[in-house]
Amino acid sequence: MHSLQFTAESSSNGIVERDFTVGDVPGVLWSPTSGGDHAPLVLMGHGGGNHKKHPAMSGRARRLVTGCGFHVAVIDAPGHGDRPRTAHDEAEIAELFRARAAGEPEGPIVVRYNAHLAERAVPEYLATLGALQELAEIGADGPVGYWGINMGTAIGIPFVAAEPRITAAVFGQHWPDVLARKAQQITIPIEFDLQWDDEHISRDEGLALFDAFASKEKSLHVNSGKHKELPRFEVDSAVRFFARHLGGNGEGAGLHLGF
Known part of the structure; x- marks a missing residue:
């Protein structure tokens, strides 16, 4: 197992x-x-074309840290952020841009x-979860959540399906094609x-993925608007969801910071 190495540190606003x-x-x-010893950990997955x-x-991390006292971690997905793209990455991205320019379906x-x-x-x-739980301030026994939308869902569903240490998760906005079977293996609380x-994911496709989860507690949050118009207040709900299922004081869950 690879060990975790810190490379930079800064501090502001708690x-x-x-x-x-x-x-x-x-x-x-x-x-x-301060006060974060053995606090819950939330792993997050970023969207396509973005970075950690x-x-x-x-913004979401700030809400979870200041509002609930949690630790929050994100890694760059392959070919994103500080990670180089492979030839496969470049070919797929070029094909996506070609389809977009031609008005063809991107899905x-x-x-x-x-x-x-x-x-x-x-x-x-x-590997990252294992390394983070070796840190004294996190530990191996605390609750862990996962939060990822769009590409964060595409990565997060198979990750959560394979990882019993995750006890609550927030997903959304993806097609069911290759994810529904993995979602059927997930029984933890889901938002x-x-x-x-x-304009990309049909209602039937979105509902099919939600329906696939085997969780006894799962909540569907439907809002009007296009793919990139997810309301900012859904962050408020996600923070309350994690505070409820992982612990923490939940303070600040009603604040609007615009992320």
Whole structure:
């Protein structure tokens, strides 16, 4: 197992931000400046074309750290952020841009490419979780959650299906094609986001993926709007969801920070 190596550290507004690597995979860990010993951990997955410190990631992390006292970590997906692209990555991205320019459906390309990324990323998330739990301030016994939308769902569903240490998860906005079978293996509490007017993912496709989860407790959050118009208040709900299932004080869950 690769050990975790911290490469940079900064602190502001009650949050410590530490860059790290696990093997050659770069990530970032946000923690409370105080009172975070053995606090719950939430792993997050970023969206396609983004990276570990995208404003959506840092904003959600800030809410979980300051509002609930959690630790939050994200790693760059293969071919994203600080990680080089392979020839396969470049070919798939070029094909996506070609289809977009031609007005052709993007879904088949995204589904195929995200499935490829998940095959590479799931072992990396497993290794990262193991390395993070070796840190004294996190430990191996605390609850762990996962939060990932879009590509974060494509990676997160097979990761959560393979990882019994995850006890609650937030997913959403992806096609069911290669994920429904993995979703059937997941029984933990789930919150799922769906955009009713998504121009890429049909309502039936979104509902099919939600329906596939075997969880006895699963909540579907449907909002009007297109693919990139997920309301910011869904972050409020996700923070409350994790506070309820992982512990923490949940303070700040009603704040609107715009992520």
